[in-house]
Amino acid sequence: MNGRVGALVRKEFRHISRDPGTLGALLVVPLFLLAMFGWAISLDVNDVPLLVRDLDHTAESRALTAAFFSSGRFSRMDDGRDAGEALDSGRAAATLELPRGFARSLGRGETAAVQVLVDGSDATRAATVIGYVEGIVMRFGAERITLKAAKAGVALPSALDTRPRVLFNQDLRSVNNLVPGLVAIILIISAVISTALAVVREKELGSMEQLVVSPVESWELVAGKTLPYATIGLISAALVLGAGFLLFGVTVKGSILELAFMTTLFVFACLSLGILISTAAPTQQVAFLASAMLTLLPTFLLSGFVFPIRNMPPIIQAITWLFPTKYYIEILQALLLKGVGIGSYWRSALALLVYALAAASIASVRFARSRGR
Amino acid sequence: MAELAIEAIGLAKGFKEVEALKGVDFRVERGASFALVGPDGAGKTTAIRLLCGLLKPDSGRVSVFGAGPAEPAAKAKLGYLSQRFSLYGDLSADENIAFFAEIHGRRNYASRRDELLEFTRLSPFRDRLASKLSGGMRQKLALACALVHEPELLLMDEPTTGVDPVSRREFWEIVAGLSRGGMTVVAATPYLDEAERFDSVGMLDEGRFLALGSPRQLKEGFGWTVVEIACADARRVARILSSEEARGAGVAAAQAFGDRVDIFAGDGEAARRYALSALAREGLAVASSRIAAPSLENVFMQLLGGTKG
Numbered sequence: 001m002n003g004r005v006g007a008l009v010r011k012e013f014r015h016i017s018r019d020p021g022t023l024g025a026l027l028v029v030p031l032f033l034l035a036m037f038g039w040a041i042s043l044d045v046n047d048v049p050l051l052v053r054d055l056d057h058t059a060e061s062r063a064l065t066a067a068f069f070s071s072g073r074f075s076r077m078d079d080g081r082d083a084g085e086a087l088d089s090g091r092a093a094a095t096l097e098l099p100r101g102f103a104r105s106l107g108r109g110e111t112a113a114v115q116v117l118v119d120g121s122d123a124t125r126a127a128t129v130i131g132y133v134e135g136i137v138m139r140f141g142a143e144r145i146t147l148k149a150a151k152a153g154v155a156l157p158s159a160l161d162t163r164p165r166v167l168f169n170q171d172l173r174s175v176n177n178l179v180p181g182l183v184a185i186i187l188i189i190s191a192v193i194s195t196a197l198a199v200v201r202e203k204e205l206g207s208m209e210q211l212v213v214s215p216v217e218s219w220e221l222v223a224g225k226t227l228p229y230a231t232i233g234l235i236s237a238a239l240v241l242g243a244g245f246l247l248f249g250v251t252v253k254g255s256i257l258e259l260a261f262m263t264t265l266f267v268f269a270c271l272s273l274g275i276l277i278s279t280a281a282p283t284q285q286v287a288f289l290a291s292a293m294l295t296l297l298p299t300f301l302l303s304g305f306v307f308p309i310r311n312m313p314p315i316i317q318a319i320t321w322l323f324p325t326k327y328y329i330e331i332l333q334a335l336l337l338k339g340v341g342i343g344s345y346w347r348s349a350l351a352l353l354v355y356a357l358a359a360a361s362i363a364s365v366r367f368a369r370s371r372g373r
Numbered sequence: 374m375a376e377l378a379i380e381a382i383g384l385a386k387g388f389k390e391v392e393a394l395k396g397v398d399f400r401v402e403r404g405a406s407f408a409l410v411g412p413d414g415a416g417k418t419t420a421i422r423l424l425c426g427l428l429k430p431d432s433g434r435v436s437v438f439g440a441g442p443a444e445p446a447a448k449a450k451l452g453y454l455s456q457r458f459s460l461y462g463d464l465s466a467d468e469n470i471a472f473f474a475e476i477h478g479r480r481n482y483a484s485r486r487d488e489l490l491e492f493t494r495l496s497p498f499r500d501r502l503a504s505k506l507s508g509g510m511r512q513k514l515a516l517a518c519a520l521v522h523e524p525e526l527l528l529m530d531e532p533t534t535g536v537d538p539v540s541r542r543e544f545w546e547i548v549a550g551l552s553r554g555g556m557t558v559v560a561a562t563p564y565l566d567e568a569e570r571f572d573s574v575g576m577l578d579e580g581r582f583l584a585l586g587s588p589r590q591l592k593e594g595f596g597w598t599v600v601e602i603a604c605a606d607a608r609r610v611a612r613i614l615s616s617e618e619a620r621g622a623g624v625a626a627a628q629a630f631g632d633r634v635d636i637f638a639g640d641g642e643a644a645r646r647y648a649l650s651a652l653a654r655e656g657l658a659v660a661s662s663r664i665a666a667p668s669l670e671n672v673f674m675q676l677l678g679g680t681k682g
Binding site for chain 2: 006007008014015018019206207208209212215216
């Protein structure tokens with residue numbers, strides 16, 4: 001490293017060390033987010049408080065009730081109370097009512113009605129709960145039919161038995177999805193936002209002029225501004241991966257080398273984007289807004305981090321292709337969760353490479369131009 | 374002829390809405406000092422920025438010690454003090470100087486730094502954060518940062534704007550010391566009293582030089598005798614002494630300053646007698662009156678009036 005780049009890097013680290021906010025945002029907030037998402041905000045639906053009103057009191061009604069609780073998805077609330085009140089107060093998320101005559105109807109081969117009320121105020125959770133209910137009731141019905149047919153000596157064609165097996169994220173834990181997304185977000189915050197702010201700060205302060213007048217070359221200035229934030233971003237990403245492993249047992253199933261290489265490529269793309277934004281933004285506020293709009297929001301909303309891309313309308317899906325995070329998250333999912341190699345994700349890697357090169361070229365042209373006119 | 378530090382030929386630069394500089398020529402010899410003066414918008418800052426390579430001229434050219442201002446050969450010899458003393462508020466005085474030394478590729482700057490801190494009387498404050506220094510101290514620190522790589526040419530853009538009068542005087546004494554040491558100094562300033570200290574002065578207005586020369590030449594070229602009249606209501610006095618009648622009595626012009634009016638005339642003593650009697654007629658008290666040497670301010674105001682009136 002030459003002396004001028006060293007001087008710029010040292011100065012940037014001094015700025016960072018004297019502003020606890022920056023370092024906190026880059027190192028502590030990601031861990032906080034991980035803990036928050038990992039423990040507090042679970043997207044999984046378990047232990048749904050279910051209130052059962054069994055008015056039939058028969059073996060059949062008890063069997064169906066038992067099927068609900070043996071699924072492990074529901075936890076039992078005391079029976080008999082007013083269903084509406086339990087839902088209103090939020091103590092129950094769903095109610096199951098078995099009317100009088102339930103067993104009799106079943107015995108006669110009639111349709112037996114079962115009422116399930118689900119609290120729909122959280123739509124995602126309600127949809128999941130309804131899925132559980134349908135599954136349990138259908139299986140119960142199918143078992144009854146098979147049983148009855150066997151008693152009558154009728155051989156039924158084997159009933160369809162779906163047993164979905166989830167690969168790569170066997171427990172369907174959201175934290176497994178979260179770690180890749182969080183790593184991407186950390187890198188974006190440090191590589192795009194912090195870099196853009198650091199360059200624009202010099203412009204606002206007027207010290208950029210001093211740097212332009214000095215013998216510092218454009219590339220040296222860019223190196224001096226990007227290296228510190230790239231370093232901090234990578235350390236922070238490593239911390240999150242480490243914490244993900246220690247706290248939640250999230251492991252890197254694929255090659256660490258590929259992970260490091262792809263992460264470096266992504267960081268390079270982010271830094272270029274940060275520099276590009278800094279050439280256009282006159283103030284730190286504009287730089288922050290622009291980088292947040294261009295990188296952080298799309299990462300949250302459009303990269304599949306929180307909302308699955310597959311569920312988005314086609315036009316929005318097309319927009320997600322414009323942001324590099326999508327590709328990086330795909331690569332991270334491949335490396336962290338699936339444990340597959342570059343042969344499986346080369347399309348994303350290629351897209352990321354093209355993106356990085358394009359951003360770097362535009363940024364260097366614009367940066368050089370912005371420095372002398 | 375001595376070696377030239379700066380040569381500017383036909384320098385012109387326009388921005389979206391204004392033509393800031395409309396073709397100016399000047400030369401500054403090595404070791405000399407040159408002031409660019411003029412009102413806001415005259416093109417002073419544009420000229421300084423062209424000289425240090427922050428701007429490229431639309432036409433004309435600048436050379437700094439024979440090289441283009443953005444070339445490494447010129448950059449190494451150039452120290453620039455911008456209008457906003459661009460220091461890093463979260464770095465100490467020492468660290469600010471160290472940073473500017475390092476980006477100029479200086480490694481053994483410790484003794485130079487001590488010398489500059491001594492010179493600017495900032496030694497007791499070397500560990501203080503730049504943001505915690507007073508305006509005058511920040512300005513001196515910015516000067517120290519601009520000087521740490523031992524430039525041969527110091528370019529300053531309105532270095533004393535927003536600085537208290539005591540610090541201003543101290544600052545110019547430091548600069549005078551540099552100048553005596555052989556450094557070439559070029560500064561833009563809106564203050565004509567500051568320009569008096571320079572070897573030569575370029576009076577800029579609307580992108581052109583109204584006059585260019587040493588303060589002495591400019592004053593000699595003025596051609597009028599100045600009478601200073603100290604009085605209370607300077608504006609009213611100036612109005613009375615700008616009348617038709619006053620012109621008939623040989624008063625060429627009257628300029629109001631805070632607590633005095635300067636009148637210009639061919640025959641100073643006659644004009645003074647006329648003024649005193651005219652003001653006595655109006656019942657206006659005059660504290661004192663005397664024949665004085667013209668100041669650069671007189672010269673410049675008269676030139677401005679000539680082009681604008």
